[in-house]
Amino acid sequence: MDTDAATDHSGLRVMGTDECLERLGATVIGRVAFVHDGEVVLLPVHHVMHGSDVCFRTSGSSKIEAAADHDPMSYEVDDYDVSTRSGWSVTVTGTASLLDDDSAVADVESRDRAPWTIGDPALSVWVRIRPDAITGRELRAS
Template sequence: MNDIDAPTDHSDLRVMSTDECTGRLATAGIGRVAFVRSGEVVVLPVHHVVHGLDVYFRTSGGSKIEAAADHSQVGFEVDDYDRALLTGWSVSLTGAASLVDEDDLIRELADSDPTPWMVGDPNHSVWVRIRPDQISGRELLPR
């Protein structure tokens, strides 16, 4: 399907397929995780990896771990924008966060993320999994 024939939403943005969304998730190095902590919405940047449909990130403490330990619902978003061409895209998902405790998976994730973007020692971090229950993406095409 060419971009002209692609479905668009109410604001004329091209709707991306699930495969496109997961592909864009995998190529974006930094995303934003959103969750509620003490009644306030918190949005934090994280370096992430994609394994299947799940999104994983490492953290060394604080509210992200607490949200994951509670199997909280979280949001996650990645995007890109080209100011010169006035094009861009955004992928967002929602799902349950949980701590990863499978040793083989932890090793596999660490191998796929050899230089994490995080404060603290990666050897004293935990992995958080976001298992999506909804994923969507939109793209602003050149005019």
């Protein structure tokens, strides 16, 4: 184990922003969290990175409403290996908005390597989470 690596209060290795962005870019499925009608909603979605922004396509009205209102939204990806008891987690917190720039939409659609079946794509929109914070932690096998 790298004894020079920064750790948090529980001994997990703290990942830098660049490493967090690499892991976000290498992962296609995560969980989006937001508040809708006073309740916390946590849903799995697939994502595409656009710079440091997390983008996902949806036809679900609650996510669209949250994005249209520029509400706070969080996104999390992770991985865990049971056999080695090691894993990591990256969390993005920021503001949601609809991705409506044609060139940005074309970019994320061209790199969308794991689209979920969502019905008619013409009825869906891309939501962007513009990060205020990107954090990551890693549990290394001992």
